[in-house]
Amino acid sequence: AQTVTQSQPEMSVQEAETVTLSCTYDTSENNYYLFWYKQPPSRQMILVIRQEAYKQQNATENRFSVNFQKAAKSFSLKISDSQLGDTAMYFCAFMKHGPRNRDDKIIFGKGTRLHILP
C-alpha cells in the first residue's frame, strides 16, 4: 500500500520569504502522479502543482516549484516570494497512473499548516 508522509505539521515564515514543505512517500509502483493541494481556511481544496513520475524535469507553476527525487521518494514544494494568501493547509498526495487503473485513488498526507506572517 502507498503511504504519504509530511513531517512538518506547522510552519511559519515572513511574507516575501521562500519556504519549502517536505513530503516523502512509499510505493512499489513505477508510474504515478504526485500532487500538492492547498486548502485555505474554510475553503475548498485546490490543486497547486502536479508531477508525473516519468518526467525528470521538476514541475513549476509561477511561484511554486517542486523538487522531485524519485529514487529517494521525496517530493518537496518550494514557495517563492510568499504572500499572505498562501496561508493554508498544504497536502501532499499520491496517485497511481495508468489507463482504466482501478486502483488510482488519491492518497493524502496529513498536511502542513503554513502561516505567512506580515
Added chain:
Amino acid sequence: DTGVSQDPRHKITKRGQNVTFRCDPISEHNRLYWYRQTLGQGPEFLTYFQNEAQLEKSRLLSDRFSAERPKGSFSTLEIQRTEQGDSAMYLCASSLVQGENTEAFFGQGTRLTVV
C-alpha cells in the same frame, strides 16, 4: 458549470439518526471520489466511482455507510445510525478519466456534527 457542488454544506444531527449527503460532480467527469476529513488531518479515502460503478470501498467505510451513483452523475453518501465519531467534513471530488486520470476537483464539503 461552477464546479463540484455538495449539499448540504452543514448538517447537525442527533446520534442514531440517518443522514444523506449529495455530490454533483463537474458535468463531464466520469470519476467521483468521497473522502472524510477530520480537523487538522488530511482527507481519508472512503470510496470512488467510475461512472456508476463503485470501484473500491475503504475499510474505514463500515456497514453503516453506503454510497451510490445510480446514473453515473450525482452521488449520495448515506450514514445510518450516526455516531459522534462520524463528525467530520465529508469531501467529494471528481475528475475526467480518458486513458489517464486528470486533476481531481474538490467540492466545498459537507460538515457533519453528531450531537
